[in-house]
Every structure is written in C-alpha cells, then in structure tokens.
Amino acid sequence: MTSITTLRRAILILCCLTAVAGLVLSLAVLCGSSGCGRPWAADQIYLSLRLPRALTAFIVGGLLALAGALMQVLLRNPLADPYVLGLSGGSAAGALSALLVAGRFGYMGDAAAASGAALGAGLAVLLLFGLARQALRRLPDAGQHSGHRLILTGVMIAAGFGAIVTLVLTLAPDGQLRGMLFWLMGDLEDGRLLLPAAVLLLLILIWSTLNARQLNLLARGEGFAQLLGVPVLRLRLLTLCAASLATAAAVTVAGTIGFIGLVVPHAIRLLVGNDQRILLPASVLAGGAALALADLAARTVVAPTQLPVGVVTALVGVPVFLWLLARSRA
Template sequence: MTLRPPPLIAAAVIALLAVPCAIWLGLMLGSSGWGWTSPDIVWLIRVPRVMAAFGTGAALALGGALIQIVTRNPLSDPHVLGVTSGASVGALIALMWLPAFALAAELGATIGALLSTSLVFALAWRGMGRGLLPGAQTGTVVVLLVGVMIGAACGAAVSFMLAIANDQQLRNIIFWLLGDLNGVTHWWPVWAGVGMASLMAWPHARELDLMSRGDGWAWTLGVPVAKRRRVALLASCVCVGAAVATAGSIGFVGLVAPHMVRLLGLRSAQWLLPFSALLGGVFLVLADAVARTVIAPSQLPVGVVSAAVGVPVFLVLLLRRRAGQ
C-alpha cells in the first residue's frame, strides 16, 4: 500500500517550493538576458513586474474560485463569463474620459466587472436553478452562453472605443486589452484588492461550502444565502477589477489555478481560496517569464501565454464534464 501525504500538507509543500522558485525565475529571466544583469533593471523593472504579476494572478485566481463556488459551476471563470470583458470596458471608459482622476482605472474596472456579473446572474439565474432539481438538466451551458453573450457585447463596446481613439491611445489600448505587464510600476492596488477580497470572503468560508451544495441546503442550516452571495460576488469583482486595471485583460487564470488546487485534494473554501491565490500568482509569474523570453528581445503579451495554457484546459474540463453527464 502506497502512503500519500494529506492534501493540505502536500499543497503547503508545493506552495512553499513553487512561490520562491517562480519569483526567483521572474527576477532572473528577462528580455535583456539571464541573471542579475543590472541593479537598475532588476529593481526598477523586474521587481515591480514580478510583484504585479503575482498579485494579478492571485486576484484572478481568487475571483475565479469565488465565482465557481457561487455558481456551483467548475467551468466558471471571470474571462469565460464576461466579467473580465466588463472590467475592461469600465477601465477603458475611465482611462479615456477621466485620465486625471486618481485610481480611475481601478474604480472603472470594478464597476464594469460588477455590472457584467450582475447581468450574467440576472439572465442565467433560472437556468442555474434548474441544476438543483433531481434529474434536471444542468445550468452550466446556460451560464456559459450568457457569459459569451455578455463578453461579445463588451467586445463591441471596446471596438467602438478603439474606433474613436487617437493614434497615441490606440497602441497602448490594444496591448492593454491583450494583457500586458510591460512597464507596470504601480503593483500595490492589485495586492490591496486581493487583501480586501480575502477579508470579505474568507471568514465566511464554511458558509460558502454549504452554499456550494445548494441554496436550499444552506438556507435550512441558517446561512443568509443572498447576503453571502452578494459579498462573494463583490469580492470577486474587486479582484477582477484590480487585476484588469493593473495588467489588462488576462484570461483563464481563474479557471486553471482553482482546478490545480482541487487536483491536490483541497475542495473546502477555507483552503481552496488561499491556495488558489498562491498558485494563480505562481502561474502568472511563470507565464510572464515565458512571455518576456520566448522571442527575446521582443516580448509577448502575457495574455497570449495564459490563453495558450488555459484554452486546452478549459476544453478538457468541458469534455470531461459532458462525458460524466
């Protein structure tokens, strides 16, 4: 008989090894070469970029885990459900029309994420409820279709803003929409967003676990379902808004990281949320290191690398879920 370590110990060991290794690789790898090339390059460019990448990955992973718990849908992701697209629209509106306002992008992205999330829930709520009935068709497809529709509407709004932008704004907007960490200096807002969302959601982890089994089940055990759902969604929107404002539209981190944690055996929200944030940060730091070096001295947008990993993972999960029905 093979003895396996408990899931929590295994996840803690992996996190303790992966986090410093990813940060070290992020600091050593760059488009200018390997190693400690110059103190100015390391401290003024690589350190803020690694901090921003880790915080953005943690925010997207935490937001994705919260959305998956609330929707009871393991295929949910801020990008797939159109939340990231809504945040992008809000951030672009703030940047184009309120450029001098402090934290305009962060506030605009959070409001955009909240509005798009509210639309998804309002339009897909009946389909989600059907998944709770014995023998009824799951609401997964309904939620995904509504998310795609919201994302398409937000894409049209982004296209309109691109059409009216001047030449100076156009290139920056395109790279920002692809998800780009090049030139990031203000990394603290996304870390503040992760901290705020964690304080909002993590103390209620046990109640979130009960909600993941069904609203009726949680309600009979005394959980204020509507209140907890609103708080969890607001926390997710804070995460996604801060991430989009920092690095633009980066997809599939919120899908990959929580599933990595579940593969380790951690399904309780008490441990799923913090370990998803840690592994999401590791994932995006490594993805950004690849984006900086794969075609050096040029750089790829990090969103291209995350999508290259996330799309196959999403398709595999979708096919496995359909095969299990």
C-alpha cells in the same frame, strides 16, 4: 484523527505551493531578455524593473484565480469563469474609452486607463446586480436555474462591452491603436497600483477563508445550505461582490488576461479537493505562480521582442482547459 490528517495534508500542500511560487518569482527576477543571472547586470534591473513586474504578475494572478474560485462556488460550476460575467469586458471598455478621449486632448497617461477601467468595472457590477437581482432573490425556488440565469446575464453584458471595445478600436488613431491592443492583451509593466491590489487581495482572501465553511455548504446546494442556517442570498451577494472587486482590480492593473481564473482553480480542485479552506489560498498561490511564469515566458521566448502575457496564457490555457474538461467528463 481524520481532521488532524486533513490539516497536515493542507499544510503540506500550501507549503509546497509556497515553495513553487517562491521559485517562480526568483526565476522571474533573475531571468530576462538578457539572460539569467548575468553578473554585469545592474542591481536596478532586478529591483526597479524585474522585481516589481514579478510581484505585479503574482498579485494579478492571485486576484484572477481567487475570483475564479469564488465564481465557481457561486455558480456551482467548476468550469465557471469570472470573465463570463462581463467584468473584464467592462474594465476594458472603460479603459479604452478613457484612453481615446484623453488622446483627443493630447494626454496619454496611464492614469486615464486606470480610472476608466475602474469606472467600467463598477458599471459592469452595477448592471450585473441590477439585471440579476430577481434571480438571486428567487434562489430558494429557482434552484440551479438561478445560476444559469446569472451566467446568461453576464454573457449579454460581456457582449455589449465587447461591442464598445470594437467601436473604440475602430475610432482610435493609429498612434494609439498599438498601445490599446497591447494593453488589451495583458500588460504587467505598470506596477504603481501594486500595493492597493495586494491589500485588496489580502482582504478578500481573509474574508473568503473566514467564510470557507459557509462556502462549502453553498457549493453543495442552496437548499442544503439554507437548512443548516446559511444566509444564502447574503452570502451569494457578498461572494459576487468579492469576485467582482478582485477581477476589476486585476484588469485595472494589468489589462485583460484570460484563463488564469478559469484553469487554475479547476486544476487545484483536482489536486486538493473541494474544501474551500484549502482551495482558496492554494488557488491564490498557484494563480500568482502561473501568471509570473507566463510573464517570464512572454519576456524571454522571443527576446528581445516581448509578447503580451495574455497571448501566452491563452496559448497555454486553451489546451490545458480542454484537457481538464476531457478529464472531468471521463
């Protein structure tokens, strides 16, 4: 009887979140700097501009929220953030470096930013795997200390890539600097990578849902999971890889957007509990809706001026995170 009640509750929650996400996407398509639902607006404004942007925001938000939820399981810390591991820093450093080099040769295409971001994210993942490999191998003996070491490794990687970003911005000419800063704060205008990002989101969500039972056991502790036959090292490496891919894809598509991967999974956990079978898909829906809503605010609050969506997520995410932190401690 309890399992049936839990299943019904999960279905109800996911249906409600789906409805909310659909409503937010509808508003994002219908509303813009020219107002909401203007009859004289051409169809191409909705289909060619607003719809791809809204879908890009939803996919990127889903990727960030899913990566955050997976990292919080991996580190057994409900306030963990995939960005703390330096993945977004690597993507940003790679993209800005590629733009700087391409600009020297008179080429300013978006392909340079996308390629550089992908390479930077790959380098960050390789560094993280290499530097934290021994910590992951000693999980049975190190306990929670291994999670702390992984976080410290990520912090140092992020600091290094942050220095590279600062160096690139210092060397960039004035003609490139504005575009670099805008991309660095989050840019959802380029939807050419929407389909690959959506496919990746679906694949990672399917994998994580199929392994939700093992992730539930891992969240209760490595020793407990090992006693029940969970391959802890393999599961942690795969989870790290999945979260890294999700974060890298999000940064490649939209630049660096903070607090979605941190706040959304924690807020959803307060709503649905810690069952990964519900938490992971719910985080994707909520993260996508949250970023689409933030992008709508960025386009309309001070129209016709458009704010970087990363500014909106930071302005909203910081107080929300502090409130969640105070509530969790209480």
